Amino acid sequence: MTNEKKTSIAIIGAGAAGLPAIKHFSDDPLFECVAFEQNDEVGGVWKYTEQTGTNHYGIPVHSAMYKSLKTNLPKEVMEYPDFHYQIKENKSYLDGSSVQQYLEDYAENYGLKKYIKFNYHIKKVNPLEGKRWQIIVTNLKTKIIETLDFDQIIICTGNFCHPKIPNIEGIENFKGITIHSFEYKVPSKFENKKTVVVGSGFSGLDISFEISNTASKVYLSHHSERLKNSLSGNIPSNFIQKGDIHNILEDGVIFDDGSFETVDSIIFCTGYKFDYPFLSPECGIYIENNHIQPLFKHIVNIEHPTMCFLGIPIKTAPFPLFDLQARFAKTFLSGTKCLPNKGDMLEDTRKDVEKRLANGARKNELHDLAAKSKDYFDDLANFADIKPIAPVILRIFCEAFMRVMTNFFSYRKDLYKIIDKVHYTVKYTYEENPITK
CATH class of the missing domain: 3.50.50.60 (FAD/NAD(P)-binding domain)
Incomplete structure (x- = not known):
C-alpha cells in the first residue's frame, strides 16, 4: 500500500483570519499544513503591545490595539460558527483582551499551535512552475533565512497593518x-x-x-x-x-x-491601506484605489489560483466571514469543486465591480460589504456548496452596525442573545425587557 503524497499548503498569519484556515486545512489528511506567524503568539492585531514602530527583532509592529479598546460589534457576530466565547459575564461588547483570549482558546481547543511556526517573518513569495510557490522566510530568533516550496498558499495578514494618512498640504x-x-x-x-x-x-x-x-x-x-x-x-x-x-x-x-x-x-484615524510587500510582481497581484486585483470572490488570485486571500472584505461580521472564506478556499484547493476558467472568473469579477459602483460604492470601497454582507455570504456558500452562515448572524450585524451610528454613547450596553438560526433578542440600554426579532 502506497502513501498518497499530501498537498503542502502555507498559511501566512495566525490571527483571526489565519486560525480558521489552519483548522480547516489541518483537519483534512489531504493537506500538510504549515503556518507562519511573525509574533510569538496567535492573535495578530488583537495581541496588545505597548510597542510601536519596530519590535526588538527590527520588524514592524502589526498591532492596532489601544489599551482601552472595546469591540464595536457584539461577540455574537465575532465568533466562529463552531466555537463560542468562554466568558461568564452577561454582555455582548467585550474588551480587546477578551477577544485575544478567545483566539488563544480557539487555537488551544483545536490543537492548532503545532502547525504554526512562530517568530517567522515572510520576506518574499514567488510563483514557481507547476502552480507551486516559493516562500523565503526569516527565523527571527536565529536570523536564519530559509527558502521553502509549497503547493498552495493562503494569505491571512489582515487589514489593519498599514496605516493610511491623507496627503494634506503642509x-x-x-x-x-x-x-x-x-x-x-x-x-x-x-x-x-x-x-x-x-x-x-x-x-x-x-x-x-x-x-x-x-x-x-x-x-x-x-x-x-x-x-x-x-x-x-x-x-x-x-x-x-x-x-x-x-x-x-x-x-x-x-x-x-x-x-x-x-x-x-x-x-x-483615517483607516488602512492594503499592502503585501512580500509578494513579488510575478504573483500577479496589484492594488489600485485600495482595491486588490485580480481576485475572484475577493479570495482567489485569478492569475495564480493556488493562492488565496482571507479576510479582505471589511464592514461585515468578521469571524464568520473568515471561517466561511476558509471553507470556500478549501473546497477549491482540495479539488472538491473546480474553479471557473480564467476568463469566466475575470468576467464575474468585472460584473461584481460594476454592480458595486452602480449601487453607489466609491472606487476605494470595493471591498466594503456592510449592508451587502448577506448577498456576499450567500454567494460564497451557494457557489462552493458549503454550509452557510446562519441568517441570524448577519441580522444582528446589520442592527449593531447601525446602532453605532445612531446611539454611539449607549450601544455597547446593548445585550444580544441568539434564539435560533434566524431569531434573536436584544435588550437596549433604555429597555427593561428584551425585544425578540
Missing part, C-alpha cells in the same frame, strides 16, 4: 505630535494638549472621546452630517466638531470653513 511643516491611530495606545500622551482627531470611524470616535478626558481641547475633523447631528448635545464642553482640514501650518490647522485652530497634536 503636513510636513507641523511641529507638534503627528500619529496614526495605529500607534495610539493610551490618552496620557495628549494630556493638556489641543488635539485634532481626523476621521469619524469607530477608532476616531472612541479615541477622540477618550482623550477628551485629559486633553485641553479636542477637535473632531469629519464631514458626516448624520454624525454631527447624532452627537449634538452629548459631547463634552472641550469637544468641538469641525469639518475637513484644508491645510496644516507649523502650529495648527486651517479647516475648510477657513477657521484656524492652534493645536499641539494630530491623530489620524
Whole structure:
C-alpha cells in the first residue's frame, strides 16, 4: 500500500483570519499544513503591545490595539460558527483582551499551535512552475533565512497593518505630535494638549472621546452630517466638531470653513491601506484605489489560483466571514469543486465591480460589504456548496452596525442573545425587557 503524497499548503498569519484556515486545512489528511506567524503568539492585531514602530527583532509592529479598546460589534457576530466565547459575564461588547483570549482558546481547543511556526517573518513569495510557490522566510530568533516550496498558499495578514494618512498640504511643516491611530495606545500622551482627531470611524470616535478626558481641547475633523447631528448635545464642553482640514501650518490647522485652530497634536484615524510587500510582481497581484486585483470572490488570485486571500472584505461580521472564506478556499484547493476558467472568473469579477459602483460604492470601497454582507455570504456558500452562515448572524450585524451610528454613547450596553438560526433578542440600554426579532 502506497502513501498518497499530501498537498503542502502555507498559511501566512495566525490571527483571526489565519486560525480558521489552519483548522480547516489541518483537519483534512489531504493537506500538510504549515503556518507562519511573525509574533510569538496567535492573535495578530488583537495581541496588545505597548510597542510601536519596530519590535526588538527590527520588524514592524502589526498591532492596532489601544489599551482601552472595546469591540464595536457584539461577540455574537465575532465568533466562529463552531466555537463560542468562554466568558461568564452577561454582555455582548467585550474588551480587546477578551477577544485575544478567545483566539488563544480557539487555537488551544483545536490543537492548532503545532502547525504554526512562530517568530517567522515572510520576506518574499514567488510563483514557481507547476502552480507551486516559493516562500523565503526569516527565523527571527536565529536570523536564519530559509527558502521553502509549497503547493498552495493562503494569505491571512489582515487589514489593519498599514496605516493610511491623507496627503494634506503642509503636513510636513507641523511641529507638534503627528500619529496614526495605529500607534495610539493610551490618552496620557495628549494630556493638556489641543488635539485634532481626523476621521469619524469607530477608532476616531472612541479615541477622540477618550482623550477628551485629559486633553485641553479636542477637535473632531469629519464631514458626516448624520454624525454631527447624532452627537449634538452629548459631547463634552472641550469637544468641538469641525469639518475637513484644508491645510496644516507649523502650529495648527486651517479647516475648510477657513477657521484656524492652534493645536499641539494630530491623530489620524483615517483607516488602512492594503499592502503585501512580500509578494513579488510575478504573483500577479496589484492594488489600485485600495482595491486588490485580480481576485475572484475577493479570495482567489485569478492569475495564480493556488493562492488565496482571507479576510479582505471589511464592514461585515468578521469571524464568520473568515471561517466561511476558509471553507470556500478549501473546497477549491482540495479539488472538491473546480474553479471557473480564467476568463469566466475575470468576467464575474468585472460584473461584481460594476454592480458595486452602480449601487453607489466609491472606487476605494470595493471591498466594503456592510449592508451587502448577506448577498456576499450567500454567494460564497451557494457557489462552493458549503454550509452557510446562519441568517441570524448577519441580522444582528446589520442592527449593531447601525446602532453605532445612531446611539454611539449607549450601544455597547446593548445585550444580544441568539434564539435560533434566524431569531434573536436584544435588550437596549433604555429597555427593561428584551425585544425578540
